[in-house]
Structures are given as C-alpha cells and as structure tokens.
Amino acid sequence: MNSKFVGVAFAVMLVAVAGLSLAYELNIPEVHAFKLPPVPSDAKIYRDVTLYAEEPGWDANLGPAKTNPTLVFQVGTVVNFTVIEEDTLPHTLAINPGPKELSNADIVLSIGPPQYSVVHGQAYFNKIGVYTYWCTVHPLTMVGLIYVNKTVSTSYSLPKLPANYPVNYSQTLTINSNGIANRSKGLDPTLYYPTGSAVNFTITQNTTTNASFNIAYGSNVSSYNETALNATQLGRTPGKSASFIAYLKSPGEYTYWDQYNVADTVGHIYVANNSLKRSLQVTNGGIKLSGHARFQLPIVNSTNAVFTLNDSSHIYYNFSISGYSFETLNISGNRSISFNFSFIQPASLLFNQIKPVSHSNSIYVYLYMVNVSVNATLTGYVIDGIVNQNLQFTQYTVVNFTLNNTDSLNNTIAINPGNAENSSSSIIVAYTPSSVSSASGYFYFVEAGNYTMWDTYHPSSNVLLITVISFGGSAGSALSVRISSIDGSISGIQLMSADVMSCPSKTY
C-alpha cells in the first residue's frame, strides 16, 4: 500500500466526498409535497373558471377590483382554469389542501408577460375539504379559498331560521354611494355576533342607483353568496328600506357587500362561539395605522395562548425577551420558531424589547390589535350602546380608537395612567372638533394597570376606566408562543415599527 497515487487519491476523494455531501445537503426533501390527483378519463363534472392574475389579488374580471373569489366545487369536479395575465408580472397558480398557503403546493400553471396572455390548467378535486389557491410569487395578496363540498348549489344561502326563533339583534344600515354605513359604527362597519344569532338587518337606500345587500361565508366577496336584498327590494329611491333576518348559525367570518358597488362596500361579520370580548377581535386584513409601517397583521385568537407570527420577510431580528424565555431567537424568514414559556413563579412577559440590528430605532411587538368605536354624546362616551362602559385589554394591545362625533361638540379621547383624569400626563389619541364627524388614533398599552380615558372638553361626563391586565402567567402555568413562516399557520405576535424611516418596510 505504498503506491505513489495514494496522495492523489486521497486529495480527490476529499474533494469528491465534500462535493457530494454538499449536493446532498442542498437537496432538502419535501416528502409531503402535495399533488392534485390526475384527471380521470371518465370524469363527469366539469367547471370553467377564469381568473385574472394581478399582483394585488386574483379576480374574476379585468379591472381594479381584486376580490380573491372563494371558489366552491362539488367533489369530483374537473376545473378548467383559464388564467389571464393582467399586470405583466410573473404569477403562478398553486393549490394546496388546507386554509392557508403551504410551500409544498401543487403548481397548476405559471404565467407571465406579455399582458393578456392566457394559460390553461386543469385541476381535479376528488376529496372534500378546503383548499387554498395562491400565487407563489405574490403569496400575501393573491390568495383565495376553494371549498370542495359533497353537493354544491350555485348560490349560497344562510340557513333557514327555525320557527319561533327569537330575533336577538337588529342592525340598521344605510347604503350610501361611498359604502354601507351605520350612524354609530361608521362606514362598512365590522359587526360581531355570538354564534346562533338571528339579526334583523334593515337596509335603507340613500342613493339613486341600484343597490343590493349580499352575504357570503368567508372573508371575501364571493360569487357564491346570498343576495339577501336585491335591487328590486331596495329600489332607487332614497329613503326606501327593506329588512332581512340573517340566521348566523355557524361561527366564522362572513362578508357582506353591495354587488353594484363592490369597490366601496365590503364589510365583515364575525360570529364567534363564546363571548369573546368584542374588543379583542382583530380583522384579518388588520388596520392600517397611519404613519406606521405595518407588517403582516394576522388573526389573533385571544382565547388561546398560542400566537403565531407570520414572518415571510427575510429580515432578521434579534428577538430577545427578558424574563422567561429561551435565549435570543433569530427570526429568520421562512422558518418556524416556536418557543414556550413555563412559569416557575408568577411573571409577566416583557415583549417590547425587540432590538433591531442597528440599535437606532425601536421595533415594538404587540400581541393584539383592537378596534374600538366610541360615540361622543352629551351624556358620556357610548361604546356598543353602553354609556361610559369600562374597558379591559391585555397588555401589549394596540387599541385603535375611532371617535364619532354624535353630539356636534368638540370631543377628545385622552388617556392617562391611573384611576382619575390627569391633565398633565394625558395623551390625546383622538379629537373631533364640532364640525367633523369622526377621527381616530391609537394607544399602545405596554404597561399593565389602570388607565383613565376621558374627554378633555367634558371631563365630568365622558370618562371611563380602562383596565389593562398583564400578559403572562401564574406559577405553574405555561404559555406557548409559536412564530412561524408563511408556510406555517397564520396569526400572532405582530411587529410594529415605531420609526418608519429606518425600518426596512419595503420587504414586507
């Protein structure tokens, strides 16, 4: 074994083994890769679906509206997709099972420039369930749901109200040219009801054009919907009104709109099982905070101590949490990081110590984003019909207050820590002069404790207490926090930059 080629062989083998290992390692297996089943030759049901592909969203029609329509098929349907390029960007039509995007989706077709080019693709759905269709290039905007049901009708209808069922809510809405409005809740208000509610909607026409009131299950305008009130019922005479009782039997998100003015009138109805505190519910799209970069704002389920951050950003934070945590977590894009907190002793978690790399700006994390609509009246703040109702939030909640001027006077919302008005430390989050109908502002409740919310013009009548409970756990309890990528489930901890300029917001 004293061959003179040992050295060469050794060197070559070192390089070869290293190279092979590298090639192997870069080949990450995707064992669960999803494939739609092949189209059988004896398929009986065919459907044609045309989608326009544009970066802001999928749509059934050419034009600015981007509705990401919910598609409903009967099981066993072969769908002939026709995708039309609308914006000259590359797009894909990817489909995977489940209600969210998964990176192992089946890519049905790809499309790109020139504009208005057309690509066809087929998908066969032989299993009942929810699927997600999306564009792998624009997963945040171009995403919609496919329901595959045992049977399917071409329209959706709310379940029938059982006989003698009490109508527990009524809701009055007016159709205006700029949207559906409620006097106290504003334009396209988000509505909340407990599961099983029967809501009597009274819709009043305030335009001279055709109008309708449509409802669909899901978070989007859908071609499968119930036309609760149609153009004949609503007429074209301002002041004409019609009623419709909606039986909200199943929990979940519903969408309502006027099919003649989809661009302006889209609102949501949330139906929840338990009496979730109304104020803790957050809409899927989130609320734009003026002047602040907003990262992915997902759903927060406040009853469940599992939070998930949707970080598809490829931007990297040093995520350190003092107190009870693992050590520094680097949230790198596209991967899941979960961490649990076990409480050995009672503790609250400090969530605001997110240190961005440059040390110069601060990025906050908030756990909840809440909308509160406040009517300013002479007798007090009216929230959800109750005068000076005390509020309760969890620490790390950003509350977006909308102050509606219903008394035609100057009104403000000022908030300060403590149980009483304190003019020196008060922070005005919203101000409506007598001439303006509503204004909004937000307050970030970082610290637990009591706060006083009051009207600096009417301090004795418009005042209420806000209790902020600490986010944390008692001894022996445990809390899981899961941070995951776009591939994982949505929801969760939200990152909010306090400083737009130094925040690399464009990657979001």
Added chain:
Amino acid sequence: MSAYVTTLTIDGAIVAIVSIIIFALYLVLNSRKDLISKMANAEGYDSEGQFVRDYVAGKPRELGLSIFVNDDAKSLGMRYIVTSLFFFFIAGAFGLTMRLSLTSPNPSLLTPDEYNVLLTEHATLMIYMWAVGSALGFGYYLLPSHLKVFRDIRGVFSSIGYWLWLLGGALILVSHSSVRWYFYPPLSLQLNQNGGGLYAWLSVLGIEILFVGLIITSITILFIILFDRSPEVKRNQFTLFTWSIIFTIIMILVSSPPIMVGFALLFYDYFNPIFFTAASHSVLLFTILFWFWGHPIVYIAIIPYFGLIYEIIPKFTGKQIFSYKSGVIGLGLLLILSELVWGHHLFNSGLGFAWVLFFSTTSFLVVIPSAITIFNYIASLWSAERIRITTPMLFVINGIIDFIIGGVVGVMQSAFPVNADVHGTYVITGHFHFIFLGITTGISFAAFYMLFPTLSGGRKYDVKLARLHFYFTAAGSMLMSSAWLLGGFLGMPRATAGYFPFFQPYQLASIAGGFIIGIGQIFFLWNMGKSWLKAPSVDNQNCLEQVNVISTEMTGGAQ
C-alpha cells in the same frame, strides 16, 4: 398523519438497513480478528494482541485502506485522523457555501431553509467529527508510543467506538437537520419538513449513537493509559499530551451523561411529546442539560491540541518545555473550571442574577489556567536559543495568537452587560472561530505535517505548498473572524441567511476571508498529491511519536 407514519416507517427501515450493513461490516472485521489470533497461535504467541503489536502495532502506520481493517491503536488513530479530515472538508464546503450565499443582504444562493441546514450541519460536524475526531485520532496514534504500551488488546472496543461515532456522524449528515447544534426543543421538535426538519429526529438519534461511541472510546483510551502502559512510564513521566488526553476523557465522561439523557428524552418527544413541552414546565431544562455538556465540549475541542502544542514546541526549540508542572496544572485547572462555566451561554435566559454572577465569575477564572498555559508556551519559546520556524511551528505560533484574541473576547462576553449586547451576534462566531481555526484546526494540520513522513511511507511534503497552506489558512481566518468581531460589535446578528445592508462590508470581508481559507486547503490537497508522487526519500519515522526527543536530527522531521 398517515403520510407521516409511512415516512417514519420508511425512514426507520433505512436506518435499520444502514445499521445492519455496518454491523455486517463489523462482523467481517471481527472474523478477521480470529484470523489474526490463528496466526498468532501459529507463531507461538499467547496473546494475539502481543502478536499484533510485534507485527503491526507500534509500527508507524501508513495511510491506506488497511487502517480500516486493522484494530491496533495506531490504525485506529490513523482512521480517526483520516475520517475527521474528510469531515473537515465536508463541513468546510458547507461553510464556504454559506459564506458565498451572504454576498448580498437578501438570501441569494441559498434559501433560508438551505442556509439553516448547512449551518447546522457545518457546526455539528465540525465539532463532533472534526475537532473531536482529530483529537481522538492523535490520541490513539501517539499514546501507545508516548506510554510505550506493552500490549494492544483493546482493538474491538476501539473499533466499535469508532464505527458508532462514524455511524452517528453519518446519520447527522444525512438528516438534513436544521435545528442548530443545540437541538433546542421545541424548535427541534416542531420544525416542519420544509424547514429541513423532517429528519431532525434522525440527527438526534445520530448524536446519541455518536455519544455511545464516544463513551466507549473514552473508556478504552483511559484503560490503555491506565493498564496497558509500560510499567517504566511513571505518572510524572507522562507527556503533557498524555495528560491533555486524560483530562479530555474525564471531561467527556463527566459531562456527557446529562445530555445523553436529554437527547434520549428529546428523541422520545418526537413520538410522544411529554418531556420538553410547555405543559411539563421543563422546556428550559433542555438548554441546561445541553450547556452542561456544551461548554465542556468546546474545551474538549482544544485541550488535546494544547497538549499537542506542548509536544510540538520542544521539537523545534531544541529545549524541554518551560515548565512541565505548570503545564499539567494549567490543563487540569482548565478541566475543573470549564465544568463550571456552562451558564455563560444562558445569561439571557432568565437564570436569575445570582447564577449569572456565579457563571460570570467562573468564566473570568478560566483566564487563570488559560494564561498559565499560554505563558508556558511563550516562556518555552522565549527561553529557546533558536526556534526553527517550520510549517508546524508557524501553525503553533499562529494558534497562540489566535487563542489570545479569541480568549480575550471570551472574557469580554463573560461580563453579563456585554453579553446582553453581543449574545446572538457575530461576536460569538468570531470568538470561537478564532479558537477553532487557530488551535483546533491549525494544530491538527501541524501534527498532520509532522506525521507526514510516516503516513506517506517516507516522503517529504512540499515545503512551499505547506507554507502557502499555512499563510492562506492563517490570514483567511484572521480576516474572517476579525470582520465578524467588528460587525458583531455593531450588532450583526449571527446564524441568519440574510442581513441588513448596513453590515455588508463586514460580511464581504469575512467572505473574502472564508475564501482565502478555502484556497489554502487547495494547497494542502495539491501538496498531498504532489508529494506522494515523488519516491520515498526519507525514513518513515516522525519525531511526534518519540518521547523526549528535543533535537530534530530526525530525517523525517518537519521543515
């Protein structure tokens, strides 16, 4: 769910098949042992060990396939040395690829998932297969000579240890794991397949197997030292390298049981999550089990090399080491103290202030033995009349410098307020790369060069290429680690596939450094090929195997 079960079944079958193949291989090797014992009988030997020793063992080993079938200690040593070198090149290729991908702030070449996989594999393989493997290799190779062992009877255990270690490393390599080298749950339990986590459990199994091999090997080496050495070698005549191996072994045996239990529980959690879950209140427990081992392992990766430095220096100064006693004390204290500092990896994890203070203090105390050792080297060099600046000597001097830099940064980050800022940044990466490249890697190469005449059957290595290898490795690692330190102090987060553009200069500098190191290794490979092609020209002795040889008239001596 059923797809998952199917995958598990298939994976399980693969593991089983691989294990069976390796077991079969082992049976073949073992039957070869019978053959040896027959031959020994025929030659009139009672013990086949003695026979092997007279015929193969103790004799210089050449590089060749026979080292994989002979079970004598020298063959095992060569086996570990060669294997670890393979893993150095594998993990090195991963490292370079990661560097390459960081040329632009947004992940370019690698997706974040791929980056995470390479990161994990790079670290895990470098530590367990390169640093540890190479140390064990020199231990097996040199100890029989240093201790003038009178028998070589532990080949079976040694070989089992080796194959288990290799099986473990191979499973880690094929696992596509992306759980970092810490395996922290719940991340290690919850990564999905697309995050390179589908086979994370396989890496847990692999590391457990590797540990079993490591334990067997450690005990075997300890037995060789205790029971097989020549009676004429008294304890105060142990070479410092022998001491360093003894301390390393003690460290392995003391520190690994908790994490082996930890890995076993973690493995169980893949199938029935009950241990490291929030509900059990013990998620943080794993980090403690891990670092109780995790800090000692970083010292396991240097103490043997400290020992080697003690052996190398006299060969080129022509003088005994400055102080034998302080050498032993220094290494021994390193052993004791490094069992007590593991908490400095968890400063930011809510240990509580008292513990932070404790671990901070013990970390500061590590300076004492480190300084004893370093000053011993410096004094040995200082008091030498003449230092022959050979390639191995260059690696030694560079190693000392790198250790000083890395060590000083280590002390800095042991101060809690500093740590709070640098933890999670490239400062840490710079810290340990200075040490791993300067000491672990550099000294391995130094010793490899010194063994070259032996393992090549009497050939000399090409000095010019060896120098180039050294200069590129040293300069590259200096550039790479310094850039990391500087960027790290400015807050550059480590272990991420991308970064803020602000840090690009630091990344680019370290990428340049990484590639300079990579080019250096080409010279090494070139040297191997080129030097071997020449006819043998010297005798196949090397001075590293000789005890108390201080002048290097030895023909095969390094130059």
